[in-house]
Amino acid sequence: MAVGSVSRNIRKRLVGVLKGAADVAGSTMELTRAATARYLSASTSRRDKASRWIENVVEETVIGAMRGGSDAGKDLPSVAKAAVIGAIEGVSKVTNVTDAVLSNATRAAVKGAEELGGDVVEVARRAVEGAVEAGQRVGFDPEKAARAAAMGATEGTEELDETVADAVAKSIAGTISGMRGILEMAFKKPPVLIVGGNRSDAQNLGQSLNREGYETNTASSLAELDDIVRSGERIRLVLLDISGLDKTVWQHCEQLRKARIPFVVIAPQRSPAVKQESIRYGARGVLVKPISTKELAEHIRAVIGS
Structure with missing residues (x-):
């Protein structure tokens, strides 16, 4: 299929979809996502030969959708x-x-906003927001996504009046600055949760991991662990020190497994029975005290990858 026909087909289809749609953004997103994937999948040989083909399809998809949104009388920045x-x-x-x-x-x-006589500044701002959000969803580093999105929007203003181009640049800068805190939180890796009856031991362990670059939280009881799991708080890994904890600890291990939260058991001494129960309830390993920071960090990396 020729690239130009991509834009025409999306425009025609989106007009029909949007005229009866209550959720303009959702309908546009769904159609363009499916259409882009379909056109690229049907053109494997071209895609393998030139990345430019992919970029052309992306351009035609976005412009075609904006033309369709304009034809349907919908808010252009949202589309x-x-x-x-x-x-x-x-x-x-x-x-x-x-x-x-x-x-x-x-x-x-x-470019689509310019062609359709839309608010170029607002379209640029919303487009950058969309690119950064989509970048987050597909695994992009936030700063890298923001740079790429801003560069594209800025390049789109090269043939525009200098006043408009400056306004777009300022709007993009403000958008990225405003999103930075949100993005940092979204991309921030969740903490390692250290659970143990001895708060001092847990804090010392946490300080050792902090020096290795890990964020940590502590819970001094199984009840506190339950509260954290039920709250839905993101947890990267649980280090469960079973010293001084009663046999209900295995029920909590089962809950961690059901919640798909990886955990490692820390035991006060070597015990085949403890190792057997730990593995049975889903532990990703058993470490025995005393544990060096190096040993612990290596085991964590083996479990969660970084």
């Missing part, structure tokens, strides 16, 4: 953001998403 997200996620269904994909999506949105 642009949804189309950018859908196109990027559509690429991720077929192949790896690159910086160029994010840049092309935002550049296309800005």
Whole structure:
């Protein structure tokens, strides 16, 4: 299928979808995601030969969706953001998403706004938001996603009036700055939770892991562990020191397994029975005191990868 026909087909289909849609953004996102993946999947030979084909499909998808949104009388910035997200996620269904994909999506949105007489500044802002959000969903580093998205939107203003280009640049800078705190939280790795009856031991263990670059939290009882798990708080790994804990500890291990939270048991001494029960209830390993920081860090990396 020729690239130009991608835009025409999406435009035609989206007009029909949006006229009866209550959720404009959701409908646009769904259609552009599916269409991008379909066009790329049907063109494997071209995709293998040139990444430019992927970028062209992304551009045509975004512009076609914006034309369709305009034809249907819908809010152009909202359609642009949804189309950018859908196109990027559509690429991720077929192949790896690159910086160029994010840049092309935002550049296309800005050019589409210019062509359709829309609010270029607002479209650029929303398109960058969409590209960064989509980048997060497909595993991009937030700073890298923001740079690529901003670069594309800025390149889209090269043929525009200097005043408009400056306004777009300022809007993008403000958007990225405003999103930074949210993105940092979204991409921040959850902590390692240290559970043990001896708070001092748990704190010392936490300090050792902090020096190795891990964020840590502590819980001094099984009841506190239950509260944390029930709260839905993100947990990267549980280090469960069973010293001084009663036999109900295995019930809590079962709960961790059901919640798909990886955990490692720390035992006060070597015991075949403890090792057997730990593995039975889903532990990713058993460590025996005393444990060096190096040994603990190596075991954590083996379990969670970093």
